[in-house]
Amino acid sequence: MTERIRSCIGCGRKAPQGQLLRFVAADGQLVPGTGMPGRGAYTCRRLACFERAVSRRAFNRTLRRTVRIDQNLASLYT
Template structure:
């Protein structure tokens, strides 16, 4: 289920993100192969759902990240390139 729009769909249609420890905080990482350990947060493969999940702090809630979650611009750019959209 998409943590932004709540749409249910098969896992291959959704992008998986995982919180990876980085110092005292956690960094959000895209996990295309579903190999990284930990709780995954799934979103539709659209920029709109990714940005909605960031705004609503859905990634931190879904991954149960303690002490905050780092979502950098490089990750956001990767999501935009993966969907074919440009900024």
């Protein structure tokens, strides 16, 4: 099975899905969403991409809704 290619919403880099972190919206909150159904937003595993996505409101745009973003999500990035 070929891995699907997704784009990082921070920097725009395209990569196999498995190399990116996936997020979904759950009750208006952004949550890590590996394997969860629904629209997903992806970032590289780099904090800079997450912060860039947050500052550009790219999560809202990609998920097509307003999501609250817990800054603790930054701890997913090492």
